[in-house]
Amino acid sequence: MTKAAIPTLERFKGKIIPVLRTKTSQGAAEIVEILVEQGLDCFELTLSIPDCLTLVERLVARHPRVCFGVGTVLDEVDAARVIDVGASFVVAPAVLPEVAKVCWKFNVACFLGAATPTEIITAHRLGVAGVKLFPASHLGGVGFLKAVKAIYPNIPIMPTGGISPDQASDYFAAGAFAIGMGGVFSQEPVDRSQLITAAKGIMGGK
Numbered sequence: 001m002t003k004a005a006i007p008t009l010e011r012f013k014g015k016i017i018p019v020l021r022t023k024t025s026q027g028a029a030e031i032v033e034i035l036v037e038q039g040l041d042c043f044e045l046t047l048s049i050p051d052c053l054t055l056v057e058r059l060v061a062r063h064p065r066v067c068f069g070v071g072t073v074l075d076e077v078d079a080a081r082v083i084d085v086g087a088s089f090v091v092a093p094a095v096l097p098e099v100a101k102v103c104w105k106f107n108v109a110c111f112l113g114a115a116t117p118t119e120i121i122t123a124h125r126l127g128v129a130g131v132k133l134f135p136a137s138h139l140g141g142v143g144f145l146k147a148v149k150a151i152y153p154n155i156p157i158m159p160t161g162g163i164s165p166d167q168a169s170d171y172f173a174a175g176a177f178a179i180g181m182g183g184v185f186s187q188e189p190v191d192r193s194q195l196i197t198a199a200k201g202i203m204g205g206k
Contacts, residue, residue, distance in 0.1 A: 137162025149175030
């Protein structure tokens with residue numbers, strides 16, 4: 001195992017984190033390499049990517065200063081497995097106490113998914129680094145985030161799902177701590193020029 005540095009909460013603040021959910025491991029690797037070249041340094045790779053664990057271990061070894069997390073983690077077994085290969089943060093799509101417990105045990109940042117005010121406060125009380133608001137665009141987008149932040153101003157919230165680069169500034173203005181962004185970052189075949197344009201867009205939109 002190549003051990004990744006454990007990121008502090010500040011490492012995520014103000015970040016737009018590409019979320020990769022590709023159909024092939026090779027495609028995900030190509031996307032990461034292009035985006036790292038453009039200066040991006042934090043990624044979420046979903047466990048649904050074929051051979052995801054092997055890919056994460058290889059990427060952590062190749063880019064030790066880049067923060068790699070794994071998403072779509074559904075139970076304590078998978079949480080332990082992704083941490084073992086070097087993931088420096090773990091993301092679940094729902095409020096899963098068993099995932100948070102494993103992350104606490106190994107001192108790894110955890111983001112649990114939530115879609116309601118009740119779920120948000122429940123996730124937060126499990127001691128997670130932040131709460132993933134998912135699927136953000138279907139829940140009401142910027143307006144919903146703004147309403148939630150009015151009652152939970154001190155909970156770090158990372159909206160994810162259906163967010164485009166041109167919407168990022170509005171989400172940050174509404175109180176987003178960080179943003180998870182898929183879309184172009186999961187498209188295959190890999191389009192280098194499109195990825196470079198998207199990378200420049202999100203780096204300029206923070």
